[in-house]
Amino acid sequence: MKNEHDLALDAVRARLDSAVDELDVSTTERLRASRRRAVDAAMAADRGRSGAGGRFGLPTFGFSPFGLRAGGLALATGMLVLATVFLLRSQPGVVPTASESPVTVERVDILAAEQGLEFYHDLEFIQWLEAHQHAG
């Protein structure tokens, strides 16, 4: 059984409920519009985060403005490097050297690797030195 204090709180709750029920149409419309914007924002963010079929059920097939920008660039760069390496290595009997070809496997490897350029300059010098020692 409720005591007087609880009954008073019930009455307060009822008064507050009636206050929100009495909100004017303009305010309730603006709240509804705000809610729609919030739900739309969540759906858009969900499409950006997930691939095919996010939580909000809209298929995106992995394409979203943000995903395409970063992922697509990385994919395109990787494919370009792989294609170049494949084409150069698939030529039978041709072993490209630094002096014969402007774009060699070695240089592609250099572009793809994370080593500093100074390391490769030193490497060329060592190769040149070794070749001269053999010749001498």
Add this chain to the structure above:
Amino acid sequence: MPTAARTLDRFLESVERRAYYMARLATGNEQDALDITQDAMTAFALKYADKPRDSWKPLFYKVQQNKIRDWIRRERFRSRFRGLLGRGRAQDDDPTQAPDPMQDVPDPQGRTPEELAGINGFLGDLQTALATLPHRRRQVFLLRAWEGLSVGETAQAMGCSEGAVKAYYSRALADLRTILEEYTP
């Protein structure tokens, strides 16, 4: 509308009016209350919509509480320059928390209860009493007594300890004693 979006829409629909009302009590004006409620809904939808459904309500009010707090801080900053905030600081000490400027804010715009009561007929006796409560006491009272959040959920929403929630709630009840007596059958 997809199921998850519909669930989110229904949840926001269930809290938007009360959230707006709380924001209006805190800000004292319709436009700021609408802005706060919209910001809270959007931030909640973007950040917490993937959380379990039963945790949504305290999380939503946590977001809204932060928006109200930001608004109060901005208002206090502006008020200092306008020289309109010359009222005494309310005593709402929390033994478990570091001093928080928010807890001392009866009304950021420095309005009297009479002025508050006159705003578009929006505020009655109860609302006037609520509007003049220090911010944290009012918010804890509304979350506990009106929204039905537990002590733990209210603490999560308010970003304070459960002990602090109990202290704020009992002080709010003491402050509202006169008005509650009027509502006692």
